[in-house]
Amino acid sequence: MPEMPEVESLTHFLTERLVGHAIARIELAAFSALKTYDPPLSAFNGLEISGVSRHGKYLDIDAQGLHLVFHLARAGWLRWRDALPEAPAKPGKGPLALRVRLGDGSGFDLTEAGTQRKLAVHVVTDPQDIAMVATLGPDPLSPDFDADALRAVLTRAGRSQLKGVLKDQRTIAGIGNAYSDEILHAARLSPFKPASSLTDAELDVLFRAMKDELSGAIARAEGLAAKDLKGEKKSGMRVHGRKGLPCPVCGDEIAEVSFADSALQYCPTCQTGGKKLADRRLSRLLK
Structure with a gap:
């Protein structure tokens, strides 16, 4: 399972590649991964990404105040591609759960191995609306954590x-x-x-x-x-x-x-x- 150091590193990795770019669309391949329904994933279409941050093990992509927040769970991972396949992601039995496609053709896939599907994706206007984020304890690397x-x-x-x-x-x-x-x-x-x-x-x-x-x-x-x-x-x-x-x-x-x-x-x-x-x-x- 990715833990805080890996998620922190992914935060830096994505910040360099996402901030300032517009989202073309987000394609859902595993319906069980999406834990919210309003706003829809289509609300991200055309929005520019303004920041990437972390809440515990949750990654948070902020696109003009709309947040794509996801938890990779035990068997999930993020796979970056400089050039995504042109064909849209299709639901199926493979590891692909979600694809984020940028306007320049690059982007990333969220994948999950195994049969247990615990990867979680949320679309919210405030990350604190996610129960597991709102109840997180202090970050051990925060300056306030002495x-x-x-x-x-x-x-x-x-x-x-x-x-x-x-x-x-x-x-x-x-x-x-x-x-x-x-x-x-x-x-x-x-x-x-x-x-x-x-x-x-x-x-x-x-x-x-x-x-x-x-x-x-x-x-x-x-x-x-x-x-x-x-x-x-x-x-x-x-x-x-x-x-x-x-x-x-x-x-x-x-x-x-x-x-x-x-x-x-x-x-x-x-x-x-x-x-x-x-x-x-x-x-x-x-x-």
Whole structure:
């Protein structure tokens, strides 16, 4: 799933290619992707794009006050083309969900792999009209998000496990499964440690790890084309997706906890005092 660093990089990528250009038309290929009906997609025809921004993991294309806001979900991606096919996109069983065509013939496709269709597209005059955008937590890279702000977040979370708190978009916006693994590894904290149990020293380390991991991922992706962002994300991971491989810090074998629809990875030596977490959701190992 694209997370905040990839979405931030896509924001820069699209800003360079979209701002100042007019939308010729938007073609819908997967009807399940469009979550709104008024205004219609045709309202974008002829409008000039004035900006591209991000809300958590949501991308927002502003065309003279009308917003195309989309969330790529787990299997979605954006594919830029300098020259789109002349034939209009047609509904079908393929990965294409939506095509945005500019007046000069360039544009991009939103695609989604697999059988689960969770990519979401909204057409709104105010992004805050989208429930999931309106309820987003603070952005961890915002200048206003300091150590005290993180302390307040963790205090409100109580004994909820750190991994879940970092992934909850209503608590902190933009962090998902992959970067939460990386942040917790860098902070040397168990993913199952209760949020409110952190010492001041642990909280400071977590805060710095969060800032460093996210800003570092964005810096590594600077200047990359959209098609290269997935590969950059994967190559930069130290523990996520690396079950069975050696930890680059201590050399221990990266372990995994599997859930019904996801998995987390961690280093036992760096994060849990050498102990393996039980491979089930109700693990009692908390520290």
